[in-house]
Amino acid sequence: MRSHPLIYIACYLKMDIAFYTTALVTVISTVMVITRHNPVHALLYLVISLLSLSLIFFLLGAPFAALLEIIIYAGAIMVLFIFVIMLLNLGKETAKQEKEWLKPKVWIGPAILSIILFVELFYLIMMAHAVPYSLQIVNSKVVAISLFGPYLIGVELAAMLLMTGVVGAAHIGQHKKIVLHRFLKEEEPL
Amino acid sequence: MKSSISIEMIMLLAALLFVLGLVGVVIRKNIIFMLLAVEIMLNASGLAFVAAGSRWAQPDGQVMFIFILAMAAAEVSVGLALILQIYHQHKSLDIDKLKEMKG
Numbered sequence: 001m002r003s004h005p006l007i008y009i010a011c012y013l014k015m016d017i018a019f020y021t022t023a024l025v026t027v028i029s030t031v032m033v034i035t036r037h038n039p040v041h042a043l044l045y046l047v048i049s050l051l052s053l054s055l056i057f058f059l060l061g062a063p064f065a066a067l068l069e070i071i072i073y074a075g076a077i078m079v080l081f082i083f084v085i086m087l088l089n090l091g092k093e094t095a096k097q098e099k100e101w102l103k104p105k106v107w108i109g110p111a112i113l114s115i116i117l118f119v120e121l122f123y124l125i126m127m128a129h130a131v132p133y134s135l136q137i138v139n140s141k142v143v144a145i146s147l148f149g150p151y152l153i154g155v156e157l158a159a160m161l162l163m164t165g166v167v168g169a170a171h172i173g174q175h176k177k178i179v180l181h182r183f184l185k186e187e188e189p190l
Numbered sequence: 191m192k193s194s195i196s197i198e199m200i201m202l203l204a205a206l207l208f209v210l211g212l213v214g215v216v217i218r219k220n221i222i223f224m225l226l227a228v229e230i231m232l233n234a235s236g237l238a239f240v241a242a243g244s245r246w247a248q249p250d251g252q253v254m255f256i257f258i259l260a261m262a263a264a265e266v267s268v269g270l271a272l273i274l275q276i277y278h279q280h281k282s283l284d285i286d287k288l289k290e291m292k293g
């Protein structure tokens with residue numbers, strides 16, 4: 001690839017174009033997520049947003065993060081959302097209700113405030129002069145060595161957090177008829 | 191390989207995604223859409239971490255991304271269980287109807 005400078009420049013340009021195209025797709029699909037009325041449509045747009053974000057990770061030289069993004073976010077977390085939407089049977093009436101809720105009167109104030117916030121962020125980020133950086137690939141071996149070396153305690157804490165999440169979800173999700181405390185029940189002869 | 195993508199552009203993308211997620215949390219009244227918007231915000235912060243890790247060629251950014259991923263998975267499982275329970279008790283997902291704490 002390095003034999004001819006023209007090919008090198010073409011490769012350089014292509015990566016640039018790929019990045020900006022993917023960024024555009026990400027932003028558009030994210031805007032679609034927060035404006036859809038039907039929950040399933042919003043979920044599908046979120047999956048597109050996650051896939052394009054994973055492509056950006058790949059372009060940034062982080063293939064392991066890109067894979068995790070697809071496997072865990074698009075593969076596992078989105079399936080959880082789909083199960084809940086299926087269980088709650090959210091359909092056309094939800095979409096109609098959302099249409100009533102999402103009026104310009106509701107969203108225009110927060111949108112303007114958030115645009116101000118974004119302009120501030122834009123200004124802060126652009127204050128530093130742009131440095132094109134050399135792309136270095138951080139492969140999964142280095143990540144794994146770092147993960148199970150200096151960050152071992154974090155891995156254990158994340159494992160405990162996940163276990164707590166599973167136990168908590170199983171406990172919260174079960175159906176109970178009465179939600180009284182067991183000591184309160186005796187004192188209430190009502 | 192030298193790339194012409196500057197770190198500012200990636201940080202701007204992360205900021206834009208974060209602000210979009212913030213807008214989604216604020217303007218929505220359905221609690222499922224709010225949870226989706228929180229996911230967008232977590233993703234944006236993950237993008238910032240990965241970009242910073244790639245900028246200095248250190249694995250720490252991706253390690254932080256993995257932690258964010260684990261936290262998002264735990265948060266979504268508990269949050270969705272809570273949503274199911276709320277729907278069974280109130281028959282609604284409207285956050286204005288869930289003001290039990292009178293806050």
